[in-house]
Every structure is written in C-alpha cells, then in structure tokens.
Amino acid sequence: MEPTIFDLILQKEIPADIVYEDAHVLGFKDVNPQAPIHVLFIPKVRIATHNDLDADNIDYLSRMHLAAKEYAAEVGVADEGYRVVMNCNGHGGQTVYHIHLHFLAGRQMLWPPG
Structure with a gap:
C-alpha cells in the first residue's frame, strides 16, 4: 500500500505541528484550517x-474521540x-485515505455544514 501523507507524518518523514500524542493517536494542526x-x-x-x-480496530475510533475531548479541555x-467530523470516501469529502477526525473550534459553527 502506498503511504499516505498521514503515514509520512506518523513516521516523522514530513513535519507537522503536533498538539497531541499518545500510544494510539496523533493530533496535529490542519495545514488548511477551516476554523481558528x-x-x-x-x-x-x-x-x-x-x-x-x-471489531478489531473500533477501539481507535473511541480513542480519537477521547483525544479530541481532552484537547478541547x-x-x-x-x-x-x-x-468533530469524519468524512468517508469521495462524496463524503475524504481526500486522505487514513481515517481522521477533524476538530474545529474557536468560532460559531453553522448548520448545515455544506
């Protein structure tokens, strides 16, 4: 499988502004922020x-949400x-095929998001 940009960030081959890390999850600032x-x-x-x-990997989803909660505090x-938002496949807006949870804050969010 060809590495994604997120794989390269995890391998420290591409720099990222890391704001959270534990044994299972990495959090970093989006390079194209949609909120402050x-x-x-x-x-x-x-x-x-x-x-x-x-069933074998679902725990990662929970850990990502807990990381977002801790970061919010x-x-x-x-x-x-x-x-918090996750996109799935092309029509869902996913552009990097390594699941990721968007955490957006610092302004009033609107609905519908678009």
Missing part, C-alpha cells in the same frame, strides 16, 4: 475509511463548544 482551531486526530495504524472499521473550548 482545526486539528486532525488520526490513529497510529492505517484504517483507510470509516467503512473499514471493524486543554485549549479551553470544551464549555463553549466545538465540532
């Missing part, structure tokens, strides 16, 4: 899309609110 705070949380194993989640936006 825009962080991507990724599992440290490649799971290509949301459709590839299964750390940067002081937990009480005012934030958005």
Whole structure:
C-alpha cells in the first residue's frame, strides 16, 4: 500500500505541528484550517475509511474521540463548544485515505455544514 501523507507524518518523514500524542493517536494542526482551531486526530495504524472499521480496530475510533475531548479541555473550548467530523470516501469529502477526525473550534459553527 502506498503511504499516505498521514503515514509520512506518523513516521516523522514530513513535519507537522503536533498538539497531541499518545500510544494510539496523533493530533496535529490542519495545514488548511477551516476554523481558528482545526486539528486532525488520526490513529497510529492505517484504517483507510470509516467503512473499514471493524471489531478489531473500533477501539481507535473511541480513542480519537477521547483525544479530541481532552484537547478541547486543554485549549479551553470544551464549555463553549466545538465540532468533530469524519468524512468517508469521495462524496463524503475524504481526500486522505487514513481515517481522521477533524476538530474545529474557536468560532460559531453553522448548520448545515455544506
């Protein structure tokens, strides 16, 4: 499998502005932010899309959400609110085929998102 940009970030071959890391999840600032705070949380194993989640890897999804919750508290936006989003495949807006959780905060989010 060809490495994605996220694989290269995990391997420290491409620099990233890392804001969170534990044994299972890495969080780094999005290079094209859509909000004042825009962080991507990724599992440290490649799971290509949301459709590839299964009983063997579902724990990574939970860990990504817990990481986002902890980060929200750390940067002081937990009480005012934030958005977490995952895209799946082309029509869902996914461009990197390594699941990632978008964490957006620092402004009022609108609905529908588009």
